[in-house]
Amino acid sequence: MNLVISNVMGIPIYEQLKRQIKAAVLSGELQEGEALPSLRTVARELRISVLTTARAYTELEQEGFVVSIQGKGCYVQGRNNALLREHLVRRTEEHLAEAILTARQVGLSKKELHGLLEILLQEEHQGD
Amino acid sequence: MNLVISNVMGIPIYEQLKRQIKAAVLSGELQEGEALPSLRTVARELRISVLTTARAYTELEQEGFVVSIQGKGCYVQGRNNALLREHLVRRTEEHLAEAILTARQVGLSKKELHGLLEILLQEEHQGD
């Protein structure tokens, strides 16, 4: 688990941390039950504030990726954790709903929308 | 074309204006070639800054909804305007791509994703 932050800016530090940890959880690099490096360890090694790290961990907890236990540490949740799954499914639906709204503005039909989705799914698949 | 702003919400004024004008264009309330009320008219009637209105108009122009001509006014583009259609299709694809990314994180299959889309499409249809 190698955390890095880039000062090229645009993306907040806590957001960069969140993304890297999410990716590590979803890829399996971080196993269920494994402890993340402590707030102060991350803060010290990356030369950032403890609060910034805490924000990343807190938001990851709200999204179901990890669970924090005061005095012990911050532990990775399994990919099949109910809260995590629920969160991701809800976000998927939100994205789809936005796509539907925009599609209706252009006058795309149901069939055309499914077609677009299919095309994008195949493009994604080529990247594997 | 009745513009209204609500100060209660966290939505920026220029964004509120954009949404209402977009809706009016897409619904046909504003016809192609029709002139929007001038910057200063809107600013005066809504008691807001000219700059705020200008921002709304400028962004609408970048998205292909209207076209501004210095010294003359701001005119509505047709719903079939190529730039507008391209913009909306691109946004639809972006939303779908985000949905795909999130769906893959939960492990949703292609079929399940299409299913979700179908369900949401039917819910939308009930609202007509």
Added chain:
DNA sequence: ATACTGTTATTGTTTTGATATAACAGTTAA
């Protein structure tokens, strides 16, 4: 010339991101 149009520069206010410091609270092992 005037009276309208959109555009842009400057400025000020508010919000957001990040920080430092400190105190607080729970866990673990010497």
Added chain:
DNA sequence: TTAACTGTTATATCAAAACAATAACAGTAT
């Protein structure tokens, strides 16, 4: 119990970005 670690919370400060207002600028038309 004490010491050394964990996460949590409160306060204050700073910089940058987003939002908006004023005023000057520039084009169009009568």
